[in-house]
Amino acid sequence: MSPRLARAGLALVVATSWASVASAAWQATPPASDDDLEVPAAKASSVVAPAPSASPALVGTAPGTPPSTAPRLLPASPGPPSSPVASDVAAELAELRARVQSLEANGATDTKKTTEPAHPIVRSDPPTSSLPSTSFDGSAWSRAWPRGLVVSGYVQAQYQQSQASQDQLDANGAPLNQNRFLVRRARLRIDRGWDYASATIEVDGNNQNGVAFGLRRAEASLLERASDPAAPPLVALTAGLTGIPFGYELYEPNRTRLFLERTTSSRAFFPGDGDFGATLGGALGFFRYSVGIFDGTPVPDSQPTAIGFDPTSQKDLLARFGAETQPAENVGLSGGVSFLRGTGFHAGTSATKATLQWQDTNQNGVVDPGEIIGVPGQAATPSQTFSHWAIGVDLELRVRTPVGRALLYGEAYVGQNIDRGLFVADPIATGTNLREVGWYVAYVQEVTRYGVVGLRVDAYSPNGDATTQLGGALLPLDQTITTWSPLVGFVLPDRARLVFEYDHILNHQGLDTRGVPASLPEDQWALRLQVEM
């Protein structure tokens, strides 16, 4: 026997012995069907369906060894047994091979069933990272929930300038300068995915209004995964500090959105993109659904300490029902409708004591008779609540073009007393309900894998019933704020992107030389560098 044949024979004996031991062990302790399987940290390949490759394990080759080399060590068919043990092993091997071939044959007939995605695949194909990094990488409503431990994060650093910037302080002493360097978001996120459960923690640091660190996401979920590992779960029950299921833009992670910030109306309706509550959602084929109940106090990441204080016992009920389809090979279409109904809060006032007040009625700077008046104390006023609601519709079209992927999307909202971030609605104070309307249309286009251009137009009307006096007559006032936001960016796929965005803002907050409401200059631009961790 040549040395090479001797080593091959020894390897065969070792391999077959290990296989029999493993087989015996497998038969002795079969896993319970409901046991969670702990999977290593998800790499790109863990998200896509793994290729069937049982044979390397059977022959004990190291992971990554080309499977074509291992089968050569096995006989094509059972040969004459050299001993009783070898005969048993060979028979068992033959039986196992037959079973594998049978399974592979069955799998081949079900190829369409196992590879057909439950979502449009006009996105990274296959996904190149465990979590999507741009809007092109699929809808947030169709994201795959990772298994194993996934540690991720990103940093958004930017320089920004604004026409509204002044080297002055506001009435509270806060600087009005907006021309500055900024760490907009520095996020660190940990996901732990099990078969039937998942947990997520995400923290953020930024210096938008001074350095602030806070919790941005803390989710605990029970879920039933889909057969396609790249598909969202069939159903997931999530509780904690989680995303708000309303529309498309609000639910899309800040990490993937190419435009630097959400639109004006989205930030007015939802000052923050997370809230404390619970959701039940998932994907059934093309159907996407999510129903949630929340405290109704979303706060921006620049005020992390304000999060979680709900002044009302009533909760906000939100829902989004949508669909995702692929009408053509390179086209994906998705959309949904969203609802919100909840309760707002009007703060009462504390009791006041009687005071003396000087009113310099003749403006001479001297206390004259009759200018000192007594102001009697006032009793406290109780806080009150009011109802608010919003309805939204969103539509997204994904197309793979010759120069890269493209995404055209838009949303429209209407609401009542729902502005909590910009022109805060308080119908108790104003005595009338405030009707808000917002919409946007956005288009982003990859230019090869390394470039991106885009344009977004959004408009927000905070009060559809606003009036103003013009020439002595009371006339309706259009308070709509319209923003045109072109962007251009350089992308290192799944690593970094450098994006320049200019916001041309048209409002009605100034007066022109005729006294007619006109736009007050507040254009702004920012150059943002985002790098993944």
Add this chain to the structure above:
Amino acid sequence: MRAGAIAGAGIAALLAVTSCAGEQTSPNTGITEPIRVETAQFVPGGLPGVPQSDAATVDGGVNPQVTDVNVANTAIEQGELGLVLSGHATTGAQAVGVRFADLGTGYWLVPVGAPDPSDDGLLTWQASADFGRNLPPGFHDLVFAAVAPDGSSGTQSDLSVCIDLPVPDNLNICVPKRKPPVAVLSLSWDQPVDLDLIVEDPSGVVVGGDLGSAQPPDAGSAANTGNGVLDHDSNRDCVIDDIDREDIVWQSTPAKGTYQVWVDLFSACGKPSVTFSVSLWLAAAQADGTQRLVQQQPPLATGIMTAVDANGGAARGLYVGDFVLR
């Protein structure tokens, strides 16, 4: 790359369209102007309309115009807050502009309000104005103009106002017939701290600081005739009034001799340091026979005190010099 170029051209075209979508106002907020009007729009440049002097030949003036201006007091303190200006404008006006004729770089535009049924349906208007702390004392004209919807404007209206001196002068600068104080010693500083001015006169009487209560400068009692009186204690006990100035006033002829001056940092109010200036103002005869307060140059003293100099009134503080009255 061709698609990228097309997209870029499209964005440029859209921006060009949107830039014409509506008139924008000036980004200048007018915060440094000598007059600032709350909730009004600042417009750089000259006030529209025809000056009153040029329109004198036109009987009744050219519309639209401001017909009347109401103000509680035409004597304005430097840094005065919330002076209410109001009045009427002819029908057809859409806004009223206001500025100083000889100060500032632009005007403020206020929309007119409802018609006044008690005044022939003229349109009402109202503005609340703040004034800068560095306005030059003396008489200045506030000029008003009404603006029509087409941007045209008629005859301007003038209102003469008087900016008072920063030190107590019995309003002499606005009403020269009123006699000013004989002398005023003034301390001013640049930070919201509790700083006190202390003077010891030739007879040994100490005025100011935490050593005696402040009295109005024109109290007129026999006890203070010829003696200096502290007009007020600015930022007393760190209750910040932002006046940052206090004065010792001699309404009648003070005793002749040498006056010694101290500046005492009672409390730094959390500030690390403060820069101060002490100046002497004396009444001087004018050519028309009246008198006017004139600031003596150079200032008696200028200096810096730091937080460690704060003594809570335990001593007179920093001796800054003396002056002689003859």
